[in-house]
Amino acid sequence: MAKKNTYNSVAVRATAADRVFNICVTIFMVLLLIILIIPIWSTIALSFRPPAYIGSYLEGMFLAPWKWSAGAYRALLGNQGFLNSFWNSIKIMSMGVIVALFLTIPMAYALSAKGVPGKKWITIFVMIPYVFNVGVVPTYLLISKLGLTNHLPSVFMPVALSTYNMIIMRQFFEGIPNDLRESAFIDGCNDLQIMFKIILPLSKAIIMTIGLYYAVAFWNDYMRSLLYLQKSSLKPLPLLLRDILIGTSMNDNLEANAFGTAPIEAIKAASVFISAIPMIIAYPFIQKYFTKGTLAGSVKG
């Protein structure tokens, strides 16, 4: 059977070169698939390793699923310290996203509005610190001075209004025809009403995208948590995960034999997997929106 080409208006028999091309593309894709799957699969298989398993890690990858044991997950989810860290991370992420959107949306909208006197100066005011980065110490001193050290907001406050995200959102808002705003003006709406009733309902994609960007950044944060949260009861998941992975200095809340009989490798892999779960759950939503949201913002047609 002759292979039809993908371009619908012209149907030409594939030549030998075309077939070689298609085979090469397929081989490349399959290879890539294998390279992408192996590390993920090995972690998942490791996390379900049964307690008395003897055998190499390579063999462990091909262990039949009915021999798996969920012992590591039971041990982790029954551990107070682990749950506490998970809860800390959830708190940082949800508070952070709310604060971040509360700061980012009005600024993006205000800077997208046309004909506002002084807008140029505000843009310059915003761009100076964005372009001139002085590193981590000056912010560290600010957080200490504000007394935010050992409070969860210290993790998200320094990055709660990301200039980059704000610019992406502003570009999206600028794409909405200005006539909408002007006609609403004439009908007697003010900017607050315009933002809530007209602009935001049209911008669900970009708000979801930016919100998820913030969520991912706060959930994955490591550097700021390590700098600002010294109390072990405040440790978010990434810090605890690092402790578990290194395995030397256990967190105060996690005693050496806190996990019962589950093998320590399985505990490590399972905690990796649990840390990734919120991202894996959020991922389909991110995928649905980011093509619409980001690309509309970053690649201007």
Add this chain to the structure above:
Amino acid sequence: MQRMISSRNYQLVADMDRLKSQIKSCDERLSDAVKQNDQAEADRLKQKKVDIVAQLKAKKSEYRKAESRALRAEINRHKYIYMMLLIPVVYYFIFRYIPLWNAQIAFRDFISLKRTGITGGKWVGLQNFKTFIGSYYFWSLIRNTLMYSFGKLIVSLPLSILLAIAIYECTHKALRKVVQTLSYLPHFLSWVIMYGILLSLLSPSEGIINDIIKLFGGTPKGFLTNTTAFPIIVILSDAWKEIGWSAIIFIAALMGIDGSLFEAAIVEGANSWQRVKYITLPSIKPVIVIVLLMKIGTILDAGFNQLYMLYSPAVYSVGDIIDTWVYRGTIEGKFSLATAAGIFKGVIGMTLLYVSNWASRKFTENSLF
């Protein structure tokens, strides 16, 4: 819209232009009269000019008043915009400008917030910068930083272009969807999680790679503590994590190619390889240039989170970059020195960003700002 036009004061501007041209013609006639020694006409014209100048002055002040009235009206019309900006501007002031102010400790002998405060330490000029640049670790920090950022660029950029083209050209719909989905996913995982995944692959006691090496009779290696293997692991793991995400922008560019180009090429008898070479690649060339220039602008960001997670004292000689060094300096309390290093990086970064933006505007008529 009505208000915006009236606020421009077109009538006043037209009046002023008319008065200015009257003054000009007055001057010409005056010089003619002076040449012909017509004293009476000259006096009359002088008087007329004074009148017109006075009129123009009145119009000008009226215009200025109208302009400021219009500005006030515009500001009033947008008062909710300013209200919306209030909290974000305060935020910027606190979380962006106070750190800029704090950065002065790079030029001071800062000890601690309690003992000296930000402004308490005495000025030492560029001493901290000299200490940083003159130290024995400086060149190794620069070398490592550039090695990782260029290494990642050289490995990841071609791979992500290749991936984008493969996804675009793949004829198996299911395979394309699965690869696309899986290749984006790692971008959203943190480097702690990546570290865990890498351990399950690479660790000498528990890694799969070492199991394979043992299978073939080799001796297991500690990849993350080996100075030769470490940079390769860093660059490859970054590629594994990020190429899918970097490919998105190329896929978007590919989607924008006019399909009739391909149809014409097929009719002309071009095969798939030729289509990629003569249509696909030239079409996404501007995007490649932009991405390249953007990377050049951030070339000193070699991946703090990754290196901080993967390195250990055993591989500091090849794993320490400017950012990780600054971070350790902060934890150890070497605030002034760490700030100086941060500013050093910031200034170079700003210059590179400016240059790459300029180059991007020049070569692609498309700039980042």
